[in-house]
Amino acid sequence: MTADAPADAARQPRLVIPPSPVLVAGLRHAVMLTPDGELATLRLDQAAQRARRERPILVHAPAVGTRLRTDPFHAFDVLELFAFIRPAAFCLPTVRGLAEAVGLPRPASLEDEAPAVIEIIRRLLREAATCAPKAQGAMRDLAWGMGQAGWGWAPAVLAAIGVHGDAPHRANVAAGLRVWERLPETSEHAPEPAPGNTPVSPEQARARLSTLLGPFAEERAPQAEYASAVTAAFQPRDREGEPRLVLAEAGTGVGKTLGYIAPASVWAEVNEGAVWIATYTRNLQRQLDAELDRLCPDPADKAIRVVVRKGRENYLCLLNLEEAIMGLGRDPRQTVALGLMARWALATRDGDLVGGDFPGWLTDILGKPRTLGLADRRGECVFSACAHYDKCFIERAVRRARRARIVVANHALVMVQAALGGLDERLLPTRYVFDEGHHVFDAADSAFSAHLTGFETAELRRWLLGAEGDTTRSRARGLKRRAEDLVAESQAAADALQEILHAARILPGPSWTMRVHDGQPHGHTEKFLALVREQIYARSPDPRGPYSLETETAAPIPGLLEAAVALETALGRLEEPLKALCKALEARLDDEAADLDAAQRLRMESLMKSLERRALMPVTAWRGMLASLGEETPPAYVDWFALDRIDGRDVDIGMHRHWIDPTLPFAKTVVEPAQGVLVTSATLRDGSGDDESDWAAAERRTGAIHLAAPAVRAAVPSPFDYPAQTRVFVVTDVRKDDMNQVAAAYRELFLASGGGALGLFTAISRLRAVHERIAPALDNAHIPLHAQHVDGMDPATLVEIFRGEEHACLLGTDALRDGVDVPGHSLRLAVFDRVPWPRPDILHKARRAHFGGKAYDDMIARLRLKQAFGRLVRQSDDRGVFVLLDPMMPTRLLGAFPEGVRVERVGLAEAVRETRGFFGG
Structure with a gap:
């Protein structure tokens, strides 16, 4: 270890940094910074040889190993240090992301990144040195035990908090891991009475929306119109089995999230009941959680009124954690992973391992068995027989949800619980909002199969x-x-x-x-x-x-x-x-x-x-x-x-x-017993050109056709000027079966936009082939390239990196498109490798025959194109280009794009020129 000599040892922390080289890997070469300050540019194979030999300092070891095309090797991963010192805190798992998290300017090149890593380490260690004594005590016990198991950062952490030599903390290692002893107990309350039936008026919804937006917010007529329209879902029903069902399509930019939170929150307060808001993606759950800060700006008040509720398999199980700790005598190497998990368990808001404040990249680094594997994924809970029952994260969420006024859940949990006859006490919510309603069909397909x-x-x-x-x-x-x-x-x-x-x-x-x-x-x-x-x-x-x-x-x-x-x-x-x-x-x-x-x-x-x-x-x-x-x-x-x-x-x-039609059980088990249900999305309707046909398709896809009473239809168009803000090109001279041509198209289009590009593929093999071919050119242009199924990272982590790096490009399968919500300049180009037809498997064959033959295929393809195009413009000043590399794109699918947007069929060269010109050269 090397130490920075402080000017005043009495006041300055002792910073000890491992005497190892810093390694930063790009797509075609790597940079190494030695402890002596020598900076060297290496081929990837040379960097791999030195990495295996010298235990380098780096950021995200699995991703670096993938780029170096080498087996796992020992390293000092700065992300582990970050997770130890800042548990339950967010950062992008890159050098640039860490730099931003600790307040450093983002380095512009690999050569700048290497010295930045050293400064990141210094800042994190100084942060540890200035923690409160109680927090330092918890760090000391864990760091010492993790150090005994081989954690490379232990000497640095211990030195920073003033522990020198072989300190006598052996007896406290287990205590440091036994975090459940320091967690608060969950309180119990009397059962809640049934909610009332007072309706919500459009005027009340608009007034609440105005309050949520604040006095200085710009008035948005479409959002107020939407909030008024969806109040129909918050009226009491007149007959059993005939809920107030509203199908509401809100174009991108309308602000539907706050638009439905407004009447939902009014209903919940007036009637002292819960509105369950279900989403399909984790990304929208996080967004909703943030938006609800407007409703409940006081965190203590929000903890009572708002709950994010997931299935048991999403939460850290304290009994699993205890059993893993008990097993350390057989495998002390797991101490490092469990130490980092213990740090997170004490800092987490709700124990959610999937989409909460748990860093997704920690699973990449520590492995699934010691992260996601600590959840109750097999349904083995012993409930009140568990010694940790009164401190259990899962039980805390369940009990809080019984008293909450807004419960944010996912489609799957709502459907499975309804199929079982109710929630934890056999009670069913009376009011639902299904956001991302275009996924109701897929969620029901999974839940009822x-x-x-x-x-x-x-x-x-x-x-x-x-x-x-x-x-x-x-x-x-x-x-x-x-x-x-x-x-x-x-x-x-x-x-x-x-x-x-x-x-x-x-x-x-x-x-x-x-x-x-x-x-x-x-x-x-x-x-x-x-x-x-x-x-x-x-x-x-x-x-x-x-x-x-x-x-x-x-x-x-x-x-x-x-x-x-x-x-x-x-x-x-x-x-x-x-x-x-x-x-x-x-x-x-x-x-x-x-x-x-x-x-x-x-x-x-x-x-x-x-x-x-x-x-x-x-x-x-x-x-x-x-x-x-x-x-x-x-x-x-x-x-x-x-x-x-x-x-x-x-x-x-x-x-x-x-x-064949999974919305039938959805309608009967979830919607029909409810009082009111709102199903909403930016892409509920098909774009066939016939408005009645498009609404009929929405009713089939959401199960509205299986209900006795007709659904209320509402549509609020996007306020964006799509003809001015976007361009759509169908490239006619690229052979989609020639991967060299396809890769060349992606390369030139990504270069023309200067990055900020999302490449979508219908097959993993095509994605990998394109990545291999375009990586060198993008590396030469200093455009970061990330890829699902290549980089060894969780898809959600890749999207976060893409969002945070304005000039990065991301390759993913078509299934990734719904997880990409990137406002601003970071997403300005979307390229689809071919028309996203549904996979012609046995299940689709049966549904195709049931739902209308070729028209069913067209509907699915149009909706997928519509959703992909919708990723481009998320706010009023966004601009974007959508390119489809498929000359066989049928004209009848063009309804996927907003009215007024001209779809141009051009050669690749012209598409590249137009893309470059659209973004200012």
Whole structure:
């Protein structure tokens, strides 16, 4: 370690920086700064050799390793230091992002970035040195323990806070990790009364909107018009089963978020009830959370009135954290990761690991097992039997949501909870807002589908029997561990539990994939899966290719039907005791109502709900799927067999069942029981050119057609001048099957715009091919290039980097487009490699026949183009160019673009010239 010698040791912290070179990697070369101050430019292979040898200082080791095309190597990652000193704080995981976070100017080149890294480290260590003594004590205990496990930054942190030598803190290492002991307990409150039914008037909505915007805000007539229109969703219904449903399309720039928060907040206050606002993307959840600061500027007040609610699998589980810490004796190397997680757990607002204040890049650096893997992703919660129940992040969110007035959730949680008959206390919200309403169809498709696959059935076995062979975790014994004390007083319940544990062994055990692939299956489920695999291979035109395979369930191969019958019978032997256990628990709740304490009641109710969701619902669905094999699939569904692959490797196999129209169960389970529902988006309607047809398409895609009462339609156009602010080009002379031509087009267009470009692709292979070809040219032009499926970063992190670097370019698949919300100059060019037609798989084939044939294909393509184009202009002074590299773009799809925008069919050279000219040369 090298130390900066302070002028006055009594007042200045002792800054110790590892005596290692700083490494910054670009797309084609790297820069190294030695401890002696020598700056060297290296080829990537040279940099890789030195990195493996010298343990460099860098930012985001996995991303640097990907650029150097080398295996993981030891490094001092500055992001780890940042996460330790500023837990639950945001920064872009780049040198420029870190520089901005600590108050330094953004370095302009790799040569500037290397010395900037040293100054970033100094500023972070000075920050640690000036922390309060109590905070330094927590740092000291953790840093010492992490240092014993090999954390390179430990000596620097300890020196900065005044700890020298082998300080006597050994006994405090475990205490530093036991963060649950310092978390506040969650308070309990009496149940909330049912909300009232007082309507909200347009005048009230406009008045609240004015308050939210503040006295100096510019008046926006479209936003006020929208707020007035959507108050129809906040009127009481007149008849049971006929909710007030409003479909509202608000063009980009209208300000629909505050537009619906205004009437929603008025209704919630007047009626003392909760409005649930559901989104599809994490990005919009974060945006909503920020916008709600206007409603509740006082953080303490906001903590009571506003809750961001997610599924249990999104939150840090304190019991999982404790078990991981208990296992450190077997693997002390995990101390570093758990130390950083402990730092975050004490600082986090709500324990949300997905989209909250948890840095997404920390998962890239520490790995999923010690980050996202600490959530309850397998449904193993023991509820009030857990020692951490009163401090649990999940329970805190659940209890706060019962009292909140605005609950921000996601589509999936709302739909799954409604399918289960209600929220945590079997209560259903009476008012919903579904923002990003164009995704209601996809969210419902996921929520109401069933999958009889190896992965799903093996997960159920694990949930019931525990992690067989793993005795290191307190919940490794599965359902027996979670339920044995609850069934001890009921012989019927105890007998049912034993039958469940016995019957569950027909599900796939550990290493099932190997046995199925080798043709040596064990048990009824594996035998069925092995025959399904045979049918897929027999019917697929290219079974040895790298991509996932599928085939119809019709005309089963010999033996498959018999295997299905045997499996259906075996699942019946599992279903019966599952029902019996639920019935026995329900009887105990009734018979012992006067004697059971609140904790026991809650555990029984939670266990019953878990049994229903995790076991009974899928087992019942699987039996129905198996029973229909060899017969005609029920007309509301489509069934098929599939083999899923990742990078050519088989990962799952089985039978799938989806609703042909998933908005039917959505309408019946979510919308119909409600009083009022608002479904809103900037892209609800199709752009076919026929307004009535477009509204009809919106009603089909949202399930409005399945309701007794008609939906209220509202449309507020965008205030933006799209003809003046945007250009659209369809390039006619690039062969989309020639990747050299496609890559050249991306390269020249990205250079013409000077960066700020989003490249969208319909296939990962095409994205990777283009990235490889254009990276050198963009590097020469000093334009940063980032790519999904290439950079080794979470997509949300890539979008954050793209947003924060004005001249960067980002390549992603078409699925990335909804996560990109980048106002300003950072996104000024969008390039699509081809028309985004829907994938012609078995599910789409069935829906295409049901929803209108080619018109259905056109609708999906138009909506995707519409959504991609909508990324360009997010505020009044944005300007953007949209380019489609597909000469086969049909004229009938041009309705995807706003009225008045001229779509020009041009050659690549002209598109490049026009793009350069549009952005001022």
